[in-house]
Each structure stands twice: as C-alpha cells, then as structure tokens.
Amino acid sequence: MLEFPLWKKLWLWGLTLAASLLALPSLANVAGLDWPKSLPNPQVNLGLDLAGGSHLLLEAKASDIRAQRLENMEETVRQLMRNAKPRIRIGDVSTGEGRLSFMLESPADIDRARGLIEPAMQGVNLTREWDLAVVDSQRIVLTPTQAGIDTALDDAMESATEVVRRRIDELGTREPTIIRQGTTRIVVQVPGLEDPDALKSLLGQTAQLEFKLVDLNALPENVQAGIAPPGSQVFPYAPGTPMEGRFEAVRRLGGIRGDNLTGAQAGVDPTNNQNVVTITFDAQGGAKFAKLTRENTGKPFAIILDGQVLSAPNINEPILGGSAQISGSFTPESANNLAISLRSGALPVPLQVIEERTVGPDLGADSIRKGLLAMAIGSLAVIALMLATYGRFGVYATVALVFNVLMLLGLMALGGFTLTLPGIAGFVITIGAAVDANVLINERIREERKRGRKVIAAVETGYKEAGRAIYDANATNFISGVALFAFGSGPVKGFAVVLVVGLFTSVFTGVTLTRMFVAGWLRKTRPNDITI
Amino acid sequence: MKLLKLVPDDTNIKFLKLRIPFFVLSLVLIAGSWAAVLVNGLNFGVDFAGGQEVRMTFEERETAPIASLRELVGGLGYGEPVVQEFGGPQTVSIRVALPDGTEDTPGAATAIGQKVIAAIAEEYPDVRTDGNDTVSGKVAGEFRDQAILALLAAMAAVSIYIWVRFEWQFGVGAMFALVHDVSVTVGLFALTQMEFSLQIVAAILAIIGYSLNDTVVVYDRIRENLKKFRKMPLAELLDLSVNETLSRTVMTSLSLFLALIPLLIFGPPSLFGMVAAITTGLFIGAYSSVYMAGPLLIWMGVTSNSFVPQESAMDRQEKIALGEV
Numbered sequence: 001m002l003e004f005p006l007w008k009k010l011w012l013w014g015l016t017l018a019a020s021l022l023a024l025p026s027l028a029n030v031a032g033l034d035w036p037k038s039l040p041n042p043q044v045n046l047g048l049d050l051a052g053g054s055h056l057l058l059e060a061k062a063s064d065i066r067a068q069r070l071e072n073m074e075e076t077v078r079q080l081m082r083n084a085k086p087r088i089r090i091g092d093v094s095t096g097e098g099r100l101s102f103m104l105e106s107p108a109d110i111d112r113a114r115g116l117i118e119p120a121m122q123g124v125n126l127t128r129e130w131d132l133a134v135v136d137s138q139r140i141v142l143t144p145t146q147a148g149i150d151t152a153l154d155d156a157m158e159s160a161t162e163v164v165r166r167r168i169d170e171l172g173t174r175e176p177t178i179i180r181q182g183t184t185r186i187v188v189q190v191p192g193l194e195d196p197d198a199l200k201s202l203l204g205q206t207a208q209l210e211f212k213l214v215d216l217n218a219l220p221e222n223v224q225a226g227i228a229p230p231g232s233q234v235f236p237y238a239p240g241t242p243m244e245g246r247f248e249a250v251r252r253l254g255g256i257r258g259d260n261l262t263g264a265q266a267g268v269d270p271t272n273n274q275n276v277v278t279i280t281f282d283a284q285g286g287a288k289f290a291k292l293t294r295e296n297t298g299k300p301f302a303i304i305l306d307g308q309v310l311s312a313p314n315i316n317e318p319i320l321g322g323s324a325q326i327s328g329s330f331t332p333e334s335a336n337n338l339a340i341s342l343r344s345g346a347l348p349v350p351l352q353v354i355e356e357r358t359v360g361p362d363l364g365a366d367s368i369r370k371g372l373l374a375m376a377i378g379s380l381a382v383i384a385l386m387l388a389t390y391g392r393f394g395v396y397a398t399v400a401l402v403f404n405v406l407m408l409l410g411l412m413a414l415g416g417f418t419l420t421l422p423g424i425a426g427f428v429i430t431i432g433a434a435v436d437a438n439v440l441i442n443e444r445i446r447e448e449r450k451r452g453r454k455v456i457a458a459v460e461t462g463y464k465e466a467g468r469a470i471y472d473a474n475a476t477n478f479i480s481g482v483a484l485f486a487f488g489s490g491p492v493k494g495f496a497v498v499l500v501v502g503l504f505t506s507v508f509t510g511v512t513l514t515r516m517f518v519a520g521w522l523r524k525t526r527p528n529d530i531t532i
Numbered sequence: 533m534k535l536l537k538l539v540p541d542d543t544n545i546k547f548l549k550l551r552i553p554f555f556v557l558s559l560v561l562i563a564g565s566w567a568a569v570l571v572n573g574l575n576f577g578v579d580f581a582g583g584q585e586v587r588m589t590f591e592e593r594e595t596a597p598i599a600s601l602r603e604l605v606g607g608l609g610y611g612e613p614v615v616q617e618f619g620g621p622q623t624v625s626i627r628v629a630l631p632d633g634t635e636d637t638p639g640a641a642t643a644i645g646q647k648v649i650a651a652i653a654e655e656y657p658d659v660r661t662d663g664n665d666t667v668s669g670k671v672a673g674e675f676r677d678q679a680i681l682a683l684l685a686a687m688a689a690v691s692i693y694i695w696v697r698f699e700w701q702f703g704v705g706a707m708f709a710l711v712h713d714v715s716v717t718v719g720l721f722a723l724t725q726m727e728f729s730l731q732i733v734a735a736i737l738a739i740i741g742y743s744l745n746d747t748v749v750v751y752d753r754i755r756e757n758l759k760k761f762r763k764m765p766l767a768e769l770l771d772l773s774v775n776e777t778l779s780r781t782v783m784t785s786l787s788l789f790l791a792l793i794p795l796l797i798f799g800p801p802s803l804f805g806m807v808a809a810i811t812t813g814l815f816i817g818a819y820s821s822v823y824m825a826g827p828l829l830i831w832m833g834v835t836s837n838s839f840v841p842q843e844s845a846m847d848r849q850e851k852i853a854l855g856e857v
Contacts, residue, residue: 197642353641354668355668356642360660360663363587363660363662370798373799374795374799375794378792378793381794382787389535422803425806429742431791432787432788432791435787439780443779468752469748469752472694472751473745475693480686480740483682484682484738491731492733492734
C-alpha cells in the first residue's frame, strides 16, 4: 500500500495535471478572460439551453416520396412506350394503391413492352427496385419493392439534408449542426440564432417549382369546384396573388420542374415595381424550357410553387435564353427567401417541423451564473464537512474533489462533449457523490483502528474493503447513466455525459489519488496514531 | 484536533425490530403515490403532452402576474392555457394545446407561440422570453414510450447487476427498493403538480443509480458479515450491518444534500423540478435501503451459505481419495 514507485507517481500526477489543464481555457472563458491565442484552446461546448439558439426536428413524409416515385415511373413508362418503334399504345393508367398499372391496347406488345421497361426497374446497384406482373395478358402492374422504396427514401433524405444545410449556410449562421436521424428525420441545431422564424420559413418551403401547361379544355365550373378532368390536376392560387381563392387546371404530365437551376436572384421589376425572382436554368433545363415554350407559344402555362399557382401567363414567344422571371405578389423578404430556396435546390420531399425548441440568449447566461453560484456554495459546504469530519484525510478528500471537478471539465473539453443545463445539475451531483468514496474509505479506516489494527494496516484494509462497495455502487450508477444516455436527446444526454465521465474522474481522484497522498504522508512520518 | 463525529461510535439501533410497521409504511407510500397519480394525474409538460410552451421571466416584479396572464392568453383563442410558476416566483410557463392539423402546416405552431409572446410583451414590456418549445403529438407519444422503456430497462438492468454480484434475494430487494424510490418521487410530482418533463425522467433515471448506492453499501456489509458471523440470527446481523455503515450513510447523504440544496435555492429556476426530484429520490433511497431492502432479505431467507462456497459431493469424494480428510 505504501509502495508508490516513482514512475507510478509521475504517471498519476501527469494524468491529473494534464486533464486539469485542459479545463483552464473553459474556465477562462466563463470568467471572461482572454485565453492566449498561441496556446491550444479546447473548450467545453455549451448546449443550446445554455448558449441560446434553436433546435428543430424535421420529418419527411415517406408517403410523399412513394407518390413521387410512382409519378416519375409513370412518366418514364409513357415516354418509353411513345418512343418505341413502332409505338406501343397504352391506356387506363392508374397509380392507385401504391402501384402503377396500365393496359396495352394490343396483347401482342406485351413482351416488347416488358423488354423496354425492364432496364428502368433496376436501381444503381442492380438492385431490383420494381416488380413487374402481367395480369390478364394485357395489363402490366409495376409494384415498388421494399428495397426500392428504402433506397428512394434514403436518397431523398440524403439530398434533403444537403439542401437544408445549404439553406442554413445561406443565412450565415455560425456552426449549425445538421444530422439525419432515423430513416425520415433531420435534426437541426443552430446556436445563438437571433431570428429562428427566418430559419423556419426557409425550411418550411419545399421550393418545388413547376411549369405546367394550363388545361384549356377543362370546364371552368368544374375547375373552380376542384374537379380535374382526366389527365389534369387542379391547383389553388397562392394566397396574396390577385387570383387568390380561384383554381387552375393544368396538364399533369409534360411540364418541367425547376430542378435544373444555376441561379435565382431576388429583384424588382422596373416596369411595374413588383418583387420578382429571376431564375437561370442550366444547359439541360434551358433546353427543356425552350422546347416547352416553343411548342406551346400562344398558350398559357402555370408557374406552380409547392402546389400553389403563382401565376399563369401566356407564352408570348419562345423563351430561349435560359432564364425566366417569376412574379407572385412577393414581399422583398419572401422573394429573397424563395431565391435562397431555389438556389439551394428544392427539397425532394416536404419537411414538417415536429419538434422545436428555442432558448433565448439571456436565459443561458443567467443559468450559468446561478449554477456556478450554487456549485460554489455546495462545494464549500461539502469541503467544510470533509475537513471537520476527517481532518488531514479531509484535506486529501478536498484536494481530490478539486482535481475531480477540473478533470471532469477538462475531459469534457477534450472529448468535445456538450455542457447543458441538466449537465450543471450533473456537476453538482458529482461533487456531492464523489466524496462518498472518501467517506467509505475513511469510515472503514476509523472502524479498523477501533478494532485495534495498526495505522498502516488499518489504512490498507480501509482502501481494500471499501473498494468493493465503491466498485459496486459506481457500477449501478454507470448502468443508469448508460440508460440515461440511450434515452435522452440534447439536454438529457448532456446530463448523462457529466454523470458518466464524472464516475470515472471521481473514482480516480477519490481512490487512486488520495491513496497516493496518504501513502506519501504515512511513509514520510510513520505515525503511531492518526486522527480520523 | 477534535474531529466532528455526527454518528457516535458503536451505535446499536434496533432498526429491524420495527421492520413490519415500516415495511407496511413503505407499501402505503407506494400505494399512496400511485393513488395520487391516478387521482391528480401528472402535470405533463409539452414533452409528454405535446403543444406549445412559452417560458418567461418577469425580472422587474416580485411575482409573475399569473392570473392576468391566464386571462390574456385565454383571450387569444387557443383554448384554456396552462399558466403556472416555473421553478421560481418570477418565472412562468405558459402552455397551449396545438389545434389539429398544425403539423401539416409549416410554421403554424410557431405562429401560435409568436402570437402568445407578442401579446404578453405588449402588455408587459419588461418581460424576458426565456424559451419556446413546440412538440407535436407524435413526438410527445414517442417520448412517453421511450421514457417508460428507459425506466423499466434501467431498473431491470441494475437489479440484475445486484443479483449477479450478490444473490437473487438481494436483486429482488434492490428492485423493490427502486420501485419504492421511483414511485414516491413520481407521487411527489402528482401531489405538487410540478411540471413533469423529460428532465424529471432524467432525474428519476439518475435516482435509479444513486439511490441504490446506500443499498449496495449495506448489502456489501451484510455479505461480509454473513461470512464472518455464520451463527448470528439474520435480523441481528442486518442490524449490525446497518449500524456499522450508519456513519457512512449519514455522511454521504449529508454531503449530497449540502451540494444539492444550494442548487435548489440559488440555482437556475428551470432546474428546480429536476433537482427537487433528485433530492427527494436520494432521501427516500437512504430510507428504503434500510426498510425496503433489509426486511425482504429476512423474508426471502438469505443465509450465510449463500456466500460460502458449498462443498459438492464430488469435491468431497475427491478429497477423500486424496486422503485429505
């Protein structure tokens, strides 16, 4: 017990001091002091509940992605059949019940049709994304496979996360965290955000821009009643536009999407002083747009944003330059938001905000101040109790406690962990519970002395016998800490981190360090009696 | 130097003499807690109930104007709001339910929160908005499921650990002690109607670990004494173990309280519920380690044989063959 070879002492002191030094930059930060720039600067991250900011949980509707895929497949099939030589005529197309089904006019075409569709059924990795079935020798039914749906969902979420990131970057906020969670969710955390509303309106906008031809054959009274003729869709006009409250019928297929954009800029149209967004297509999109306008000159087309018609102007002449101007009763802010959204790309799927937490910037500072005050008072009280009860051994416990707090803070800075508001409570619990190890050891030493053991034997037995209970007690704490970590998100996870890291630093400082202190003292003085 | 001794040496308190009345008391506490939960219900915050919650601090006033806030927010047309003190007299939490269908309209829930904040800020310009949470019904339901799962899993895992390290009787005793501690803490929230949130569940999970520390220390001593005094009647042995560790139990509980009470009084108001839960749970945990975990061991018939390796018939044969006996 008294044998502490030099290498062991050096190693223990080295570890203790190194971990404690890591806490200094964070402490300097809290105290408002400048940390020299030339030195390494590990900092404990402050959680949103201490730093202020916004936490958003976004969820995509998987059903939207499935519907989108069916529609894309329908368009692909129609194109394949139209371009087949000779053309394969199809009819009775439906996308109900989560599958695509259509009739061939002539059953003789079935093998040809199958041969053309087969390649479109394979995914990138040659996984089968669709199942093809022939019913009554004339009808083809395409059902998406689970693997296909999963891949589509995964791709959509991957690119949605990327779009969210680009949009938030456009806001110029610092250090946003954007992580995918589970299959259909994205967590967004933006610390210190002054105006979370701007963020939300930006993320709430899918920015799916579509240009579709107006269905001129639709009966106006049906359209206003929301009834679409076959092959068409009815969309409402966007709120705030001159036609608000009315509907427009558009051809379902054959339009183009605003996916192929190279730029979008908000501006003001000098002729009428309206806020507009000017979009620029890339080469491919520009060609498609030119084709659409050339083939339909003189007819109206609807500009649709997220399922709402902005306007339905006439195509006066083919638009070949690859850029277009969109107006839709924008305010300067909404024009700017739309420009950002279009620049960063449309979300492949609409996102809903299903959880949102915003913490004001003042609360965090207030919480830290009050938490530190409470921690200081609590620590002093615990230290006073230790000194009064255990004398010299209480001094060792106190030194251990100080290093415990420093090491805990230092390791959190090193590991890049986040300190949250419940984490402050975790610190206080750690301070209160850490001395339990010293109490167990010291009480045991007291007992052994009473039973008549000599000083060194008593100390030795104390550390050995108490060690077992310390181990078991910390093991149960560790188990509940793991449950906490698995259960919690954000603030609660921060609590779990402090508790679990604190267990290790507590045992290290409370048992290993104090043993070294006690051993050093015993060896130097060889007392016959100790006050404990 | 004379050192402080909170517990005199060689106490010999007959704790377990009163084991039946105290055990009944414990059962009554558990039943009472759940009765309180059934009768009063828990005051679920937005984490578990879903909805919109705004937290505000009135720094310029002694107390927050709760009654007039209730009237003000009630007049906005989002149903009857829940307005209550939150951790301190100056801080309030205001909760409104979200109308159906808000999930499908991006920003609708936020708009409600903004309207509530704006209406209050107009009436009380010096108010400080601390935070604003929106939790959809779907997420709230998931939180409920996860909370129940985490609590059960943690209790089971810790009990199994005790079973493995000690004996099955100790595991059962620990589990009953945990059920007791958790029930009473939950009961406190049903009685006081303090907001029951994710933080409180976190506090209870922490209690599951920390309230068991006392139990573990007493159990460890029982195990040791069972090996040492093989002929001592069990009740006497438990009393001896509790008395021997009494000083430590008092010291550790005291040091935890010394650390936690300042946090309760001077700490951030938003931590009040959590710290109150932890403090209660630890206090109750110290009691249950004696009066829940102890008597059960007697009734489940723990003996010293549980810890002394039994000589099997085979071993005996072997020894005889080797001529050791």
